[in-house]
Amino acid sequence: MCNTLQVVCAIIVQNNRVLCAQRAENMSLPLKWEFPGGKIEPGESPENCLKREIKEELNLFIEVGKRLKSNVHTYGEGRQIELIPFLARIKGGDLQVREHKQVIWKGFHDLKNLDWAEADIPIMRVFVKNHSQIE
Numbered sequence: 001m002c003n004t005l006q007v008v009c010a011i012i013v014q015n016n017r018v019l020c021a022q023r024a025e026n027m028s029l030p031l032k033w034e035f036p037g038g039k040i041e042p043g044e045s046p047e048n049c050l051k052r053e054i055k056e057e058l059n060l061f062i063e064v065g066k067r068l069k070s071n072v073h074t075y076g077e078g079r080q081i082e083l084i085p086f087l088a089r090i091k092g093g094d095l096q097v098r099e100h101k102q103v104i105w106k107g108f109h110d111l112k113n114l115d116w117a118e119a120d121i122p123i124m125r126v127f128v129k130n131h132s133q134i135e
Ligand SMILES: Nc1nc2c([nH]c(=O)n2[C@@H]2O[C@H](COP(=O)(O)OP(=O)(O)OP(=O)(O)O)[C@@H](O)[C@H]2O)c(=O)[nH]1
Pocket: 007, 008, 009, 027, 028, 029, 033, 034, 035, 036, 037, 038, 039, 081, 083, 117, 118, 119, 120
């Protein structure tokens, strides 16, 4: 019955810190923290979607790395998403915050102190626990 929306997100790592983005007041999940990314469009590969979204949202060019385990999460209204994380590194561009309220760089063990979107919490935890093996 329920359509699962596929959403890709980027764990962008630089100098042992991760780029975290806060959703704006006018977005769904207002002020929650997320890994930047977005919905996969029909016919689009997850990697190309991620590159497109990161360029649109942050004006950054990224290299997409390892795909990590996805998390299927159902939000209150029955809206189900599969959140698919990829490791990523910045290859170019000047950071511009075009859609989010703000972005910040957080050290691995500081990530848990943000108020994450629910779908991101297991992904964030697995990354924090295993980053030295998966990076
Ligand atoms: N980009 C991104 N979206 C996430 C994350 N976690 C999470 O639950 N989401 C949800 O996945 C959907 C991604 O949509 P989007 O970023 O392309 O666009 P949007 O906010 O305009 O979509 P919306 O209007 O459906 O909320 C949103 O509903 C968002 O709430 C995440 O870490 N990154």
